Amino acid sequence: MGEVWAKLARDADGRVTAILPLVDHILDVGAAMAALLPGWTRPLEAAAGRPLTGQDSARLIALAALHDLGKANRGFQARIDPKANQKIGHTGPVAALLNHSKLRAGEAARAIGAMLDAWGAAEHFAAVMAHHGRPVDAFAFPPDTGVWMKFAGCWMPEHGHDPAADVLPVIAAVCARWPLAWAAGEPLPQAPRFVALFAGLVTLADWLGSDSDRFPIEGPYGTDRIAVREVAAAAAAQARGLVPSATPPGDFKAAFGKAPFAFQAQAAADDLGPVALIEAETGSGKTEAALWRWIELRRRGRVDGLFFALPTRSAAVQLHRRVDAMLKSVWGADAPEAVLAVPGYLQSGDATGQALPDYAVRWDDGEAGGKPDARWAAERANRFLAARVAVGTIDQALLATLPVRHALFRAGMLARSLLVVDEVHASDAYMAGLLDRLLTHHVAVGGHALLLSATLGARARAQLLRQPMMSHDQAVAVPYPALSGRDAVRAVAGAGHEKQVRIETAGEIDDPVAIAERAVAAARAGAAVLVVRNSVGGAAAVAQAVAARAPELAFRVGDVATLHHGRFAPDDRRLLDAAVESAFGKTRGAGGRVLVGTQTLEQSLDIDADLLITDLAPIDVLLQRIGRLHRHVRERGAFAEARTIVLRPAERDLTPLLTRKGGFHGLGGHVYPNLVQLEATLRRIEATPDIVIPRDNRRLVEGALHPDALAEVVRDQGAAWQNHAAMRSGGVSADGQTAAQVALDLSQRFSELDWRDAEKAVTRLGGRDLLIDLDPPLPGPFGKSIHRIRVPHWMAGNATTVEHDGGGDFRLGDRLLRYDQWGLRHR
CATH class of the missing domain: 3.40.50.300 (P-loop containing nucleotide triphosphate hydrolases)
Incomplete structure (x- = not known):
């Protein structure tokens, strides 16, 4: 048996040209987690309800490093042969190693079990195994033995080789690098939100430590490998904006080119609490007020990143330019680029990207891979919230609270940021219910949020600000314009014109x-x-x-x-x-x-x-x-x-x-x-x-x-309207209940999270819309060739095939669609 590998490089004929040993990849990801933790210490401590000790950090790093120890199984290692018939993964098999009657008595299973018992880390280990974006069924509670029993064979000794024994050098290498984790001490924080936040960070660490540019498969593997990998991890985290940074000095006028209105200055007040609301007329400058609050919260060390969530893609596109201009005014030449968090746009700062095969992106100021670290978060929708500053649509934030792949990553990335939700109103009980669940978790992990509205109705105010419901007369008497926290509302001067x-x-x-x-x-x-x-x-x-x-x-x-x-x-x-x-x-x-x-x-x-x-x-x-x-x-x-x-x-x-x-x-x-x-x-x-x-x-x-x-x-x-009102009241109540049912409750134990209603959840947010690539492209109505188009799920049906002859019409399954100057529609 050759060296246990984690990653491979192949030539065009599929021959292996280099391997990355499992031990090296494990230590790469550990170094990545060590580089990332400072940026998430505040939310982790808020979720834990206590400060993190040095030993807590060492154990979190060690657990993250051990994320791929399951790759030692025989089935995964057999994938070195591209003709291997069975594709065995590396997360479910770990459950078999720990639970199968013939394996759990082995040295590897006992070592892992003792570690988890001493650290109080059973839930945390389940979170580590979810690093591909969702919890693994084999680690759910109550356990489904059938899920992992099928993997037991890939650990059984055969022909003189014991795959489980290959796990021991991996554990030993992690122990040698972070020995404090194995010293006697108190268990890790057990709060479920802490575990869920850790799960998102493990995904980030895995992605960072799997970057073959920073951590090449070809090595080096010499004695200086520890120093090399830790320098690489720190540099990558810094370049991607994943470590805390200071805000340069400067006032409102320096940032926005004009003096603030009274409510814009007051929006940065320190006593509004974690969830604040600005109600002011459209066009009064709520956007600048929100950005100023972010700048001031950064200076106070309360937040680092910013996600500005808008109701439509058009609004996000327009605001993105304004936010990017503000960043340049504040930071100058060292300004971070604002990511446009809208699927399909590939925009970071002033640069526009072009999608290439194998998920590569060419940016308009260079060849493929130009500024790869700075624009990493802009290249895929599931990374958007990892950007230090992003402007996108509200659905990108709400996906952090739905049982969809990478939801925990999204929630974890958002934890360090000020979440600004623009144009909040009361028309959709389902969306309001999801937003309420998102805010609950965001605040619980130390996050801050700011809601913007021309005027928010009393029912929505009560729900989102956790205030008592007011009577009609009381609601009408609330000042306007107003700046509110969860404990109080204050009248503020508006833009000064009616x-x-x-x-x-x-x-x-x-x-x-x-x-x-x-x-x-x-x-x-x-x-x-x-x-x-x-x-x-x-x-x-x-x-x-x-x-x-x-x-x-x-x-x-x-x-x-x-x-x-x-x-x-x-x-x-x-x-x-x-x-x-x-x-x-x-x-x-x-x-x-x-x-x-x-x-x-x-x-x-x-x-x-x-x-x-x-x-x-x-x-x-x-x-x-x-x-x-x-x-x-x-x-x-x-x-x-x-x-x-x-x-x-x-x-x-x-x-x-x-x-x-x-x-x-x-x-x-x-x-x-x-x-x-x-x-x-x-x-x-x-x-x-x-x-x-x-x-x-x-x-x-x-x-x-x-x-x-x-x-x-x-x-x-009259009676007909009474019936309609009863039906609508029931519908509103049902929408709210649906939101509560499908949204993740991250106050539950990690192993008990229910991931079954994903399809219902994403349909309401357009998550089942069909994004299709067109080859040859369609002739666009405005002179641009159309290579990709999004078809609403209700228009696409269950279609998976696309046919067209290069004209303006195309067939999607059994449906004929047309795309022209009036947009996409049925023909």
């Missing part, structure tokens, strides 16, 4: 031609018109009608009329986002134009429209959309008065929608199914068509979303 808005209603929600004619008429009078619809189909119908009637006024990319929604390929989304910013951003020129889109336009984007036309939606969503209206000071001619036209059904009575599936372009359908909220919203804007932002925000939101206000609507509307 916006008067006239709201009209029109019964045209089911008439795209009438909507287009309204928009075109206003554009011909010089207005920049924004049309926001509740569904892609409704938006496309209006955009096509605008292009047919006034092509010169239609929003376009280059010479191609189009619209903005989420069903475009990543490369085209970049073009669309840039075109939106050019045509409707702060520096837009004069002249009429019409931009049509969906919810991708309503949140976080810096859009400045003269006139807003929008489908009816819950009041908190409407206020987000109204925030795109008259966002900046400019000359507006005939549109000096801010006007919003809210589209409703032709008949004012919404009762027919109670029994109509799908409603009108999402109205009453799956987008905003709570008709009681829509009726309450319609009543509020009809009763007070002239509003002042931000003065009226709190009154409007509570008047249309507070349970007391909704109950009043139901009482007025």
Whole structure:
């Protein structure tokens, strides 16, 4: 039997050209964990409920190092032959080594068992074996003996060789390197959240210690190997932004180029606690307030990283540039690059990457592997949260609390960061439930979070800030703008300007031609018109009608009329986002134009429209959309008065929608199914068509979303509405319960975590969407070839095959799809 190996290098013919001995790889990963621990000491101690001792650290390092000891089994070692029939892994077999009646009496099993007993590390060892991204069934409690019994044979002595004996040199090498771990002492911290956090760190250490550039398979293996590997591990952790670093001195003006508003300065207050909330009108500078809080928390040593979570990809793309500019202002030439945490974009700082075979990435400032360490976290979606600074979508954070692969890694990476959640509102009980579970764990491991909202309804405030539910009158009396912690709320001065808005209603929600004619008429009078619809189909119908009637006024990319929604390929989304910013951003020129889109336009984007036309939606969503209206000071001619036209059904009575599936372009359908909220919203804007932002925000939101206000609507509307309200209440309750059922409860023992509801969990977050590669590529509508596109799971069905002839249509299984200037749709 040759030397026990951990990793191999092969030539093009599959011949082994070099091996990395198991002992060396084990020590590489131990060195990586030693380099990483300083960056996570604060969250580990918060989770443990006590300071970590030097022996605690040594034991965590040793356990992480032993992650691959199962590779000594005969089945895994046989994989050196590329023609090996059976592919045996290395985690489940460890359970067989420790539990099988003929193996557990052996010297290797006894050595491991004694170590785990002395350290109190049975749960921690199960966490180590989960280093590939999820717990191993063989280490679950209660144990399923059938899972590991099948691996027993790969440890049994055969032909004079005992594979279990090959484990002993591995343990001896780790003991020799970190002898303090084996000295007598108190057990490791037993808190389940501590164990879960450790599990995520082991995955990071394994990835770091498996980097063949830093730890080459070819060696060296000489006597200086310990020094070489520890220097390499420290350098890699430093280059990837995985060790604490100081924030350069500087004030708010140095970071953002202007003096702060009062609430922006106060957002950095030290007494807000671990979860804070900023409520202020759209466009008031909440983003800068959030970034300033992060900078100040870094200076105080409370956090290191930042994850800025937004509701849409478009919002993340736009904010990414702003955050990266801020980093350059604060750090100068040594600034960390902000990672764009949106799958498919490959953006780090100013650099754009191109995916290559075998998971390699070429960055636009060099060949494949350019700045590999600094941009490591940007190259795969499951690494995003390991970036020191990342801007992405909320689903990337919520995946840290769902039973999906690498959830514990995501949660562990997030633990060192300030989590900022932008555009929080109350429309989705499922998402609110997941966010609540995420915040619970994040705070328990010492994390900090900041929630941003134009106005958060009382129910959502109570849930997320863990406060008592207020009555309607109490909720309306809460100050606005406001800065809140879990213990108190304080009034703060806002941006210092108010916006008067006239709201009209029109019964045209089911008439795209009438909507287009309204928009075109206003554009011909010089207005920049924004049309926001509740569904892609409704938006496309209006955009096509605008292009047919006034092509010169239609929003376009280059010479191609189009619209903005989420069903475009990543490369085209970049073009669309840039075109939106050019045509409707702060520096837009004069002249009429019409931009049509969906919810991708309503949140976080810096859009400045003269006139807003929008489908009816819950009041908190409407206020987000109204925030795109008259966002900046400019000359507006005939549109000096801010006007919003809210589209409703032709008949004012919404009762027919109670029994109509799908409603009108999402109205009453799956987008905003709570008709009681829509009726309450319609009543509020009809009763007070002239509003002042931000003065009226709190009154409007509570008047249309507070349970007391909704109950009043139901009482007025009769039995059919009472039935609908009961069904919706049950649905909201069910959504909240579903979130509680599928979300990971990391207060449970690691070996008891339930990983069975993964499919249900990820479907709600688009996790089952199909990302397909196109070869040959599709001809993109805006001049770029489309090599990759995401197909929503409901559109893809169970398809796995793609066929196309290079035209704009392609077949996905038995479904024919088209991708053109109006986005992806069924043909």
